[in-house]
Amino acid sequence: MLKFQDKVALVTGSGTGIGKAIATKFVENGASVIILGRRKEPLQGAATELEGKIPQGVNATVKIFAGVDVADETAMNEMFNTLKNEGTNVDYIINNAGVSGPVTCFSNSPLDEFKSTIAIHLTGTFWGSVQALKVMKEGGKIITISTFFTEERPLEQRPYRFRSPYTASQGAKNRLAECMSWELTDKGIISIATNPGPVHSDRIYKTVYPKAAAEFMRVSGFEDLTPVEVEEAKDDLLECIQADGIDKEGIAKTAEKLANGRDIAKLTEIFTNLLTKIQTIAEKVQNNTSHMIANREFLSQSQVAESVLNLCDDEIAKILNGKVIPGDRVFYPVKPHIGTTTPGVHQPDFTGKAVVFTIDGTDKADAERVEFLAGHVEKNGGKVACFISQSTPQEIQDSISGKFHSHVVDIKNPEEVERWLNTAKTNIGEILAVVHVTGKLPEVGNLTELTRAGWEELVAKFISTPATVAQRTLEQFVPGGGKDPRLFKDKTGAIMIIGPDLPVGRKVTGTQRAQVEVFRGALRPFTTTVNQELSDVLKSKIRMFTIFPGSVTGIEPDNQKIADAFNFLVSENAASSSEVTFCVDESR
Incomplete structure (x- = not known):
């Protein structure tokens, strides 16, 4: 009997690439597979190919769900409801679906x-896992495929310039x-990432690099093309x-499409040179990466599939439940982007300067922090404006509005954030x-018991909204800089x-800490990646820092330490700091 005979594996994003390779390995080892994707x-x-690999004498099947985008709530619900109604039990969920996303600053x-x-990456993984619980029994396994461009070791980050949403979601x-390993232990479901x-794939060679x-x-310039022209043509x-040239x-x-009055023959020559340069740089990136691997070899898709099946082994899975397996083999030296206490600086004088607070508070302690x-800013001569999210509880709105110049605004809306930043600049200064x-x-019980709307509120609160505020702030600091990086x-x-803060108290559970870390886990690589772009690529002195209050010991956060961090952030020293995320209440 083959190892996975009479088992069922569902693999997302399985029409091509790694997902197809994983489905193939399962079939070769006797499993039935469910494959899905948008196309x-x-x-x-893939189904035709997989059916041809079913071992002789094995009663395995290949089932297709076409047109299913893992980010589409309705499509995912319908797929799992169909499987439930058919009486299908799924033993393994492989969260593989993904996209490269925007590759730009x-x-x-x-x-x-x-x-x-x-x-696609984060919510698709979350909702696919939650819906899969409808068709999983004790002993089921959720295997999530992530990337090595996030955290390699505790408190270490790998920036991945031009890939900020990708690194945040991964x-x-x-x-x-x-977190799921904590929450699903009572159900007997195992979760591993x-x-x-680096894997040999068309996505890397033809898209990402x-x-x-x-x-x-676009950033450094090419001949007499403007950044906008490079963007339009790329x-x-x-x-x-093409495989055999260009x-x-x-x-x-x-060139003809984008000539706009320019000499088409000359523009064709420039574009040819540009594409040749792009190919040269892409090959250099690939070569540099390979040199950080002992044998200089990227993994094959089949090797990745083999490693996934190993994680589905009952005994191995029990040992590795809740672990993130760093199988990348890449020696990638990084600076210490994570710190604890910020370096001390002399108290700045904020006279004539304005500081804007955007607030998406949860409880009274958030109001007290703001x-x-x-x-602290006003005491040292500065002016303050507070923009409070519409979703913030009324008592927080009232508390802050009674003490500072404040407005309740939709901080999820980039146009509104931009408008209010412009208003602040006009009314209180630069x-x-x-x-x-x-x-x-917020207190949520288990994340895996949230509704889709409840989950998306948390993603907006801790990932999308900070990104919106940060990007509109960059536009405020450098008008037009998004399109013209010069x-x-x-x-x-x-x-x-x-x-977000770590939970406070002597009886904090591992589940509570793990829930907060989901969203901290997004902000750490996001912050590191954006700062690498700001410093190394764009050559600016603008910095984005993230402060994580609280401690693993459950102590009360100290707002004075956050004020000290702010003093450092606005000092000249901040522009040369490699540490950009600070856990100010931690002593480790």
């Missing part, structure tokens, strides 16, 4: 694409896998990369810093995200 044609081709990343990437997925590292190379060209030009006719058509920090307070994680050089400014 029908690849799934049909965060300042230039469309927020709708940012949110879409989060929805970091959160790692922590979500841990694995980070395969070339797009990253094109972004380097997608069409990347389509001209599509010269396609380049000429791109009042303390705003009072903005020194914007401080965003996420508020605490404008960022030597510009100054500070963004500070505060929260």
